[in-house]
Amino acid sequence: MSDQQHARPGRRRHLREPRRRGTVWSRGIATAVLQVLLAAALLFHELLPSASGLASLVATGLPWLAVPAVLLLLLGLLRRSATATLAFLLPAAAWAWIFWPRLSEEPVPRDDLTVVQHNVSDENRDISGTVRVLLDAGPDVVVLEEVTPPLVDQYTRAFGDALPHREVRGTVGVWSALPLRDAEKVDLRPDGAGPGWNRGMRVTVLPGEGAPGVTVYAVHLPSTRLAPAGLDVAARNQSIELLAEALAADDSDAVIVAGDLNATLDDPALAPVTALVTEPRHGFGLTFPAAFPMVPIDHVLARGAAVTELRTLDRTGSDHLPVAAAVDLPWS
Known part of the structure; x- marks a missing residue:
């Protein structure tokens, strides 16, 4: 068997498992930044500029900001990024702080x-x-x-x-x-x-x-x-x-x-x-x-x-x- 035949399996393994760039902490920085922005939009949407209806647009879709946060979490998991994954906790906590009281409190109807x-x-x-x-x-x-x-x-x-x-x-x-x-x-x-x-x-x-x-x-x-x-x-x-x-x-x-x-x-x-x-x-x-x-x-x-x-x-x-x-x- 030639040296080239011996080298071929290793070369194939190298092609199957490309080396990831960076570490679990340095990968996914951009994704983490987007999670921070989502958390800020949830917590401070009232401070957004009213020009072009931006504040109204964000407020209208406020509960739905959970959707891009979850999608970004999945992207972080796919990239094996600890930074992006942990950053998901920020919009998750902000969403829970705003909406959990609304979902957990039972109304006591009094209907005069x-x-x-x-x-x-x-x-x-x-x-x-x-x-x-x-x-x-x-x-x-x-x-x-x-x-x-x-x-x-x-x-x-x-x-x-x-x-x-x-x-x-x-x-x-x-x-x-x-x-x-x-x-x-x-x-x-x-x-x-x-x-x-x-x-x-x-x-x-x-x-x-x-x-x-x-x-x-x-x-x-x-x-x-x-x-x-x-x-x-x-x-x-x-x-x-x-x-x-x-x-x-x-x-x-x-x-x-x-x-x-x-x-x-x-x-x-x-x-x-x-x-x-x-x-x-x-x-x-x-x-x-x-x-x-x-x-x-x-x-x-x-x-x-x-x-x-x-x-x-x-x-x-x-x-x-x-x-x-x-x-x-x-x-x-």
Whole structure:
């Protein structure tokens, strides 16, 4: 046997097992840096610049930042990088610090008032099926968005005697088992919106004999859109400021805000509103899109009363899931 034949197996072993560059600590530095950035985005997303909607974009996908963190962990394991693998602990700890309390705390529902909120979609033709899902929650008050004029009477007939009281302004409306009074439009129009853009209203619900009225705001804030320069949030943010001004000027004993806010509670742009009304943080509350919910943008918030539980309901013909809130009134 020649020397070349003796050398061939060794040469093959060398080809099969290429030498790795660096050590387990020096490999994967770039992956580790990305993990650090993910942890920083989780912990300090409120400090991100609002230009191009960056802060809103990160806040909207905040719980989903766990996905790239896990993918980077797998990459670190494949590269046998101790640095990249250990760096995963940073976003993991940050994610747990933010979301574990929301997942571990069980709500204690107290429901003097049950409020159901739903963006029904103006393309939803299953009115009876939608109403069936909403009524199954046993609501005292139902707040709907995207109720175009041709749909108002259809929903009124479908709710029937269960919710005989109704007030509608523009494309938002309130149907109630309890009497309503003092309904008025709330002007949330951003720049460029015409006089026909009516997506806010205020109405007083009368919960019982001698009890104070509960002011309910039905709102549908402008959508955000991906644009070449980033996430376009200008119109929505203007409407948020207008809503906050209306809430700050409202001296009602109890206020409830229900609607499609097109923003998550983690979004710093919503802070002017969440400084005045609050919502419990139990679970993720994902409502959009209904086919595969990824973001919680449908809300019921309160002041002078407490939303003790917020849960999603079954899917309807809309692209949003409805939510039901248990509201505790302080004087009951």
